[in-house]
Amino acid sequence: MARVIVSTAINVTYELTLLCQIKGSLQGVGEILVESLFNSVDPYMRAYTRQLPTGVTMIGEGCGRVIESKSSDFPVGTVIMGRYGWCTHTVLDTKSKDPMNVIRKAPADYPKDLPQSLLLGAVGMPGMTALLGLTKLCEPKEGETVFVNGAAGAVGSIVGQVAKIKGCRAVGSAGSDAKVAWLKELGFDAAFNYKTVSSLDAALKEGAPNGIDCYFDNVGADFSSTVLNHMNLFGRMAICGSISTYNDKEPAKGPYPFMTILSKQMTVTGFIVTRWLNEWPKGMTQMVQWIKAGKIKYREHVTEGFENMPKAFIGMLVGENTGKAVVKL
Amino acid sequence: MARVIVSTAINVTYELTLLCQIKGSLQGVGEILVESLFNSVDPYMRAYTRQLPTGVTMIGEGCGRVIESKSSDFPVGTVIMGRYGWCTHTVLDTKSKDPMNVIRKAPADYPKDLPQSLLLGAVGMPGMTALLGLTKLCEPKEGETVFVNGAAGAVGSIVGQVAKIKGCRAVGSAGSDAKVAWLKELGFDAAFNYKTVSSLDAALKEGAPNGIDCYFDNVGADFSSTVLNHMNLFGRMAICGSISTYNDKEPAKGPYPFMTILSKQMTVTGFIVTRWLNEWPKGMTQMVQWIKAGKIKYREHVTEGFENMPKAFIGMLVGENTGKAVVKL
Numbered sequence: 001m002a003r004v005i006v007s008t009a010i011n012v013t014y015e016l017t018l019l020c021q022i023k024g025s026l027q028g029v030g031e032i033l034v035e036s037l038f039n040s041v042d043p044y045m046r047a048y049t050r051q052l053p054t055g056v057t058m059i060g061e062g063c064g065r066v067i068e069s070k071s072s073d074f075p076v077g078t079v080i081m082g083r084y085g086w087c088t089h090t091v092l093d094t095k096s097k098d099p100m101n102v103i104r105k106a107p108a109d110y111p112k113d114l115p116q117s118l119l120l121g122a123v124g125m126p127g128m129t130a131l132l133g134l135t136k137l138c139e140p141k142e143g144e145t146v147f148v149n150g151a152a153g154a155v156g157s158i159v160g161q162v163a164k165i166k167g168c169r170a171v172g173s174a175g176s177d178a179k180v181a182w183l184k185e186l187g188f189d190a191a192f193n194y195k196t197v198s199s200l201d202a203a204l205k206e207g208a209p210n211g212i213d214c215y216f217d218n219v220g221a222d223f224s225s226t227v228l229n230h231m232n233l234f235g236r237m238a239i240c241g242s243i244s245t246y247n248d249k250e251p252a253k254g255p256y257p258f259m260t261i262l263s264k265q266m267t268v269t270g271f272i273v274t275r276w277l278n279e280w281p282k283g284m285t286q287m288v289q290w291i292k293a294g295k296i297k298y299r300e301h302v303t304e305g306f307e308n309m310p311k312a313f314i315g316m317l318v319g320e321n322t323g324k325a326v327v328k329l
Numbered sequence: 330m331a332r333v334i335v336s337t338a339i340n341v342t343y344e345l346t347l348l349c350q351i352k353g354s355l356q357g358v359g360e361i362l363v364e365s366l367f368n369s370v371d372p373y374m375r376a377y378t379r380q381l382p383t384g385v386t387m388i389g390e391g392c393g394r395v396i397e398s399k400s401s402d403f404p405v406g407t408v409i410m411g412r413y414g415w416c417t418h419t420v421l422d423t424k425s426k427d428p429m430n431v432i433r434k435a436p437a438d439y440p441k442d443l444p445q446s447l448l449l450g451a452v453g454m455p456g457m458t459a460l461l462g463l464t465k466l467c468e469p470k471e472g473e474t475v476f477v478n479g480a481a482g483a484v485g486s487i488v489g490q491v492a493k494i495k496g497c498r499a500v501g502s503a504g505s506d507a508k509v510a511w512l513k514e515l516g517f518d519a520a521f522n523y524k525t526v527s528s529l530d531a532a533l534k535e536g537a538p539n540g541i542d543c544y545f546d547n548v549g550a551d552f553s554s555t556v557l558n559h560m561n562l563f564g565r566m567a568i569c570g571s572i573s574t575y576n577d578k579e580p581a582k583g584p585y586p587f588m589t590i591l592s593k594q595m596t597v598t599g600f601i602v603t604r605w606l607n608e609w610p611k612g613m614t615q616m617v618q619w620i621k622a623g624k625i626k627y628r629e630h631v632t633e634g635f636e637n638m639p640k641a642f643i644g645m646l647v648g649e650n651t652g653k654a655v656v657k658l
Contacts, residue, residue: 047592220587239591251584258549259580262568262599263376270591 030095033068058086121324130158137238138214142167150218152179154324221252299323359424362397387415450653459487466567467543471496479547481508483653628652
């Protein structure tokens with residue numbers, strides 16, 4: 001067990017507890033000892049860590065290999081995905097009924113030529129967030145315009161590509177010209193660097209000349225307030241994240257959106273992808289198919305070494321990654 | 330044609346045009362000449378009048394009697410409901426395909442002992458707004474808590490009673506003690522005068538100790554911002570109106586609700602009841618049944634005389650009415 005004090009580049013100091021469980025004898029039937037292969041760093045963790053007491057294992061998804069087993073369903077060598085937090089080794093109870101801590105095997109047909117780290121990205125939680133959030137809440141229809149911010153991230157990059165598969169115009173924003181160039185490679189119809197455009201309004205007007213029907217939001221606050229002015233009648237907004245506000249000490253303020261939501265008869269839904277846990281297997285199979293067919297492309301930003309997890313986490317929060325940020329153990 | 334300059338009690342000056350069409354010979358097949366029996370005054374008109382050019386007939390629902398007819402479907406004597414604006418007489422085209430200007434007959438089984446003015450209230454647009462808005466967007470489930478503001482108004486009073494029919498706890502706010510007393514007569518489980526409570530937070534905590542699952546909003550802005558803090562996980566908010574903001578010159582500001590909507594996985598939908606026009610007939614029949622069965626009670630605030638429409642309108646906006654405000658011609 002090692003406790004690390006991390007002073008982030010975003011001027012917030014907090015503690016992370018890195019728990020390394022030692023290989024040992026398993027206690028109960030159904031238990032497995034997992035050696036983590038990849039640990040995930042995702043924006044939502046920043047929101048959650050604000051409430052996490054010091055001394056508790058940092059939360060997060062990982063994918064790992066079973067190295068000891070008292071479960072016939074999960075023999076030694078099985079690759080699993082789980083929400084087991086930041087650790088190198090962990091004992092998991094495969095009989096647990098907690099829906100938030102489901103232990104999944106990699107899909108039986110998972111291609112050998114795809115990296116296992118995708119189980120934390122396009123084929124894992126961020127991929128399901130993009131696929132299920134967009135299709136279930138925004139219900140994009142052919143010919144409609146989908147806008148996503150944080151578009152070069154693990155979730156946003158999938159949102160735009162699924163929008164293209166659904167026959168929509170995909171528009172995205174990101175924080176660097178290199179990211180914008182990648183979005184265009186991915187097939188986004190329009191993409192812009194929100195840090196350098198003359199105004200967000202002008203960029204949205206140019207990128208979405210017919211208005212926005214579906215808004216997949218990863219950013220929140222002022223950014224969303226501006227996007228709302230570009231929404232069409234009966235527009236749908238799915239709130240996935242609010243990364244611009246995770247470090248705010250006071251809630252950000254601005255014009256209330258209620259009258260705009262009313263006059264445009266919009267639907268705005270906040271979601272966490274665990275609400276559709278039973279639909280993940282089907283979604284994962286879909287994502288593998290699209291990746292194999294070349295319809296979904298991905299990038300990964302891989303940091304090596306468990307000891308670099310805080311660095312990888314902070315780097316992701318300040319936008320160093322293009323595509324999914326993962327740590328290889 | 331008479332033009333009237335109205336200086337409202339709410340410090341806004343605007344012009345209303347009162348159009349009186351004279352009885353005359355009808356031009357085309359399908360046309361009917363209608364003598365208005367009751368004209369409606371509703372909060373939403375205030376929002377719309379801000380964009381209405383001077384000289385245009387003021388918008389609004391009415392119910393009237395056919396006094397000349399070139400339509401075999403609408404013979405002389407038929408009672409109709411329509412969105413024909415503020416006028417004593419009007420020529421309507423029953424063949425019009427404009428969904429916003431549907432001319433409806435009173436339901437065939439409309440009881441003779443119910444006032445025709447209910448066609449502008451519980452059995453008309455406000456009743457459909459309450460019934461369809463609540464059931465379709467909030468989907469209240471037995472045992473849940475429904476909160477509605479403007480609860481003693483034409484819409485709010487029905488929302489609370491439908492919530493009770495659905496087996497929910499109904500909580501309402503209104504702007505006078507007399508209105509609050511009426512809400513308790515209607516069967517609201519809790520009701521409070523928002524003008525005199527020590528704080529809205531405290532009143533909501535007391536009225537909805539288990540939190541709010543469904544929020545039917547007629548008020549908007551700061552009021553909604555406070556209510557959001559009392560919403561439960563997976564709460565539903567239906568935005569029907571925003572009466573607190575209709576006179577604002579600048580949009581009201583406050584904390585953005587996006588992060589709250591996300592963390593509570595809420596769904597927020599703005600709506601105008603015309604989106605469900607084809608469901609009105611069934612809804613109207615339902616309301617008549619509930620009224621006859623004593624499950625839905627109503628009050629009307631009747632102003633006499635077409636010339637008093639502006640006065641009735643402003644009175645309704647400042648809260649003089651309990652129940653539905655109508656003008657009897």
